[in-house]
Amino acid sequence: MKDTTIACIFDLDGVLVDTAVYHYQAWKKxxxxxxxxxxxxQNEQLKGVNRMRSLDKILDWGGIVKSQEEKEELAALKNTWYVDMISRMSASEVLPGSLELLQDLHDRDIKIALGSASKNSGLILERTNLTHFFDAIVDGNAVTTSKPDPEVFVKGAELLNAAAEDCIVFEDASAGIEAAIAAHMAVVGVGEAANLPGADLFIKDLTGVTVQQLIDLVAKKKG
Structure with a gap:
């Protein structure tokens, strides 16, 4: 069955897989x-934020001032620890409902993109066996500005050859919600509604989400 009325753009961390624990452990270290x-x-405030901006926030919290060169060395050190952790990930760490929804979208020929701030998305998708679901991957290696700037989602839609009004973004971070709104896309907030103001739909996780539900969401958004 073919359905081209919608396109889906997924954040990675906290939506499809839970790498937040590894980010937390590496930043804490x-x-x-x-x-x-x-x-x-404090870690909650770093969701959807790129590595250097996250480091700036952490240094501010610690009252520490570093030169740009020193900050780059610290960011690289954190990333080394983080990559070591995620290199041991497996398909068992895919979040509830994610695999079923991705498979359903794939079976319906609905285009799927990744829209993530992560620069390690390729490794994470490989380790969790999700790579083959994606028609386009836009991550921290492909954009110059991070969320809440809409660049990551705008690029995702362009690569899918989809109009913004036909796209649905799945996000677990307030910065990502802001970015999706700025991109004029429908947005599903994954997590606690209180932490995701502005989302069009709130869900705990992707369990039970249907393609028809998403089609109806886009239709309602268009008015």
């Missing part, structure tokens, strides 16, 4: 090495 601690609440 870095903060501890600099002499201060790093909390889960």
């Amino acid at each position: 870095l903060a501890n090495s600099l002499g201060f601690d790093f909390s889960h609440a």
Whole structure:
């Protein structure tokens, strides 16, 4: 069955797989090495934010000033620890409902893109056996600005040859929600509604999400 009325763009971390725990562990290790601690609440503020902006926030929280060269070295160190962790990921870490929805969209010939701030998305998709579902991958290696700038989603739609009004973004971070809204796309907030203002639909995870539900969401959004 072919359906070209919608296109779907998925964030990666916290939507399809849970790598947030590894980001947290790596950032916490870095903060501890600099002499201060790093909390889960602070980690929430880094969702959807690229590596250098995240580092700037963490250094601010620790009251530490570093040169640009030093910051690049710290970011690289954090990434080394993080990559070591995600290199041991497996398909068992795909979040509930993700595989079923991706398969359903794929079976319906609905175009799928990744829209992630991660520069390690290729490795994560490979380790979790999700690569083959994606018609386009836009990640931190392909954009110059991070969310809440809409660049990642705009590029995703362009690669899918889809109009913005036909796209649905799946996001678990407020910065990503803002980016999707700025891109004039429908957006599904994955997680707690209170943390995702502006989303058109709120879900705990991708379990039970149907293609028809998504088609109806786009139709309603168009008015």
